[in-house]
Amino acid sequence: MLGAGAPGARGQYSRGTGTPGRLRVIVLTYVLVALELTCLFMRFSILPYLTRQLGLDSVAFGYLQTTFGVLQLLGGPLFGRFADQRGARAAFTLSFLAASAFYLLLAAACSPSLPGLALLYAAPLPAALAHGLPAAQMVIADLSAPEERPAALGRLGLCSGVGMILGSLLGGTLSAACGIQCPAFVALVASLVAAVLSFTCIPTSTKGVSANAQATPPGAPKASIFDLKAISRLLLQPGVLPVFLVKVVSGFPSGLFLVMFSIISMDFFQLDAAQAGYLTSFFGVLQMVIQGVVIGWLSSHFSEGTLLRASVLIFIAVGVAMALMSNVLHFCLLMPGLVFSLCALNVVTDSMLTKAVSASDTGTMLGLCASIQPLTRTVGPTVGGLLYRSFGVPVFGHVQFATNVLVLLVLWRQPLPQKRDKVG
Numbered sequence: 001m002l003g004a005g006a007p008g009a010r011g012q013y014s015r016g017t018g019t020p021g022r023l024r025v026i027v028l029t030y031v032l033v034a035l036e037l038t039c040l041f042m043r044f045s046i047l048p049y050l051t052r053q054l055g056l057d058s059v060a061f062g063y064l065q066t067t068f069g070v071l072q073l074l075g076g077p078l079f080g081r082f083a084d085q086r087g088a089r090a091a092f093t094l095s096f097l098a099a100s101a102f103y104l105l106l107a108a109a110c111s112p113s114l115p116g117l118a119l120l121y122a123a124p125l126p127a128a129l130a131h132g133l134p135a136a137q138m139v140i141a142d143l144s145a146p147e148e149r150p151a152a153l154g155r156l157g158l159c160s161g162v163g164m165i166l167g168s169l170l171g172g173t174l175s176a177a178c179g180i181q182c183p184a185f186v187a188l189v190a191s192l193v194a195a196v197l198s199f200t201c202i203p204t205s206t207k208g209v210s211a212n213a214q215a216t217p218p219g220a221p222k223a224s225i226f227d228l229k230a231i232s233r234l235l236l237q238p239g240v241l242p243v244f245l246v247k248v249v250s251g252f253p254s255g256l257f258l259v260m261f262s263i264i265s266m267d268f269f270q271l272d273a274a275q276a277g278y279l280t281s282f283f284g285v286l287q288m289v290i291q292g293v294v295i296g297w298l299s300s301h302f303s304e305g306t307l308l309r310a311s312v313l314i315f316i317a318v319g320v321a322m323a324l325m326s327n328v329l330h331f332c333l334l335m336p337g338l339v340f341s342l343c344a345l346n347v348v349t350d351s352m353l354t355k356a357v358s359a360s361d362t363g364t365m366l367g368l369c370a371s372i373q374p375l376t377r378t379v380g381p382t383v384g385g386l387l388y389r390s391f392g393v394p395v396f397g398h399v400q401f402a403t404n405v406l407v408l409l410v411l412w413r414q415p416l417p418q419k420r421d422k423v424g
Helices: 020-053 058-086 088-109 116-122 132-143 146-154 156-178 181-201 209-215 228-235 241-259 261-267 273-299 304-324 328-356 359-370 372-391 394-413
Strands: none
Touching: 020 058, 020 088, 020 116, 020 132, 020 156, 020 181, 058 088, 058 116, 058 132, 058 228, 058 359, 058 372, 088 116, 088 132, 088 181, 132 146, 132 156, 132 328, 132 359, 146 156, 146 273, 146 328, 156 181, 156 273, 228 359, 241 261, 241 304, 241 328, 241 359, 241 372, 241 394, 261 273, 261 372, 273 304, 273 328, 304 328, 304 394, 328 359, 359 372, 372 394
């Protein structure tokens, strides 16, 4: 590991080089992401039971989830700008300290002797700054050559799959064996350990000398982290807004379906908690294989534009299948296509967007990208619930089909501007 006083901890690494220090930082980044997502899925496994224990109904639970979404939506771009200006070490450390504060409040809310409801509603506040995945994406983008970037970002899918499977397993096992408070304490300790590793082993900056010079020209005042105009101007740079809109619009219908999936699995598929857990694990395994292996292989043989169009085409096919499905077996058969489209869309657009902006702005750009999922979680329960009650499960397939047909027509009529599109 690199120590805080080692030359690599203070300096910068050049992109695409195979230096041992650079490789150690990349491996540690993957480990930190797996740790963060393991804690996240432990939280998912206990939060519904905690809200029920505290007497909240499904409506109040929805309000709590919306609060999480809004705060992370607002915090994502600001965190990205903080990462660009303060560097990778500060970004990772801040994210894990914020996560530690969240899990501390969550663990305290489990205690009968404390005001659990107030603590539960206070817990989302520090979570607004818990954005370890965008910080990791920034580090990977900074330390990878442009032609290696889709594969390098895709390997984060392995971390997501590990976190999904391990977190769900640990959350259920620990809460059953030691009580609902135990997973929150384990996540608290793990987040504190990750914060220490981040502060001692992650370099101050991963952007390189030229990017740092570009970010702060000599004699110029240091830009504010809260400069919203600078954040919005990033979207107006050439080649950014079209790709960003494709990322938002194409993935939104699937996001709606996934937001409602817990309800659909109970009502439509008639699954119990254990069966739903197996289905989630299957999803995690698919994500590990597809994003961690398949996307990397495809990115070395096809251009980013080709992969983006392929993801939209498969979204269309999955939409048709989703509109026709009637049981969980049908869903298992269409799930590989759904996971492939989601993974390809996210990896390719993240790669294209980080190439379209300067190296000094990759963190801010990835922070904007990280706000898309909280946006879906914010509006998804309301929009998805209304669609589900009014039209049933097939409506999600219809919306996905229609939306992605329009996206595909736009992509064919007006090809996206690309920078170093060929990655093989």
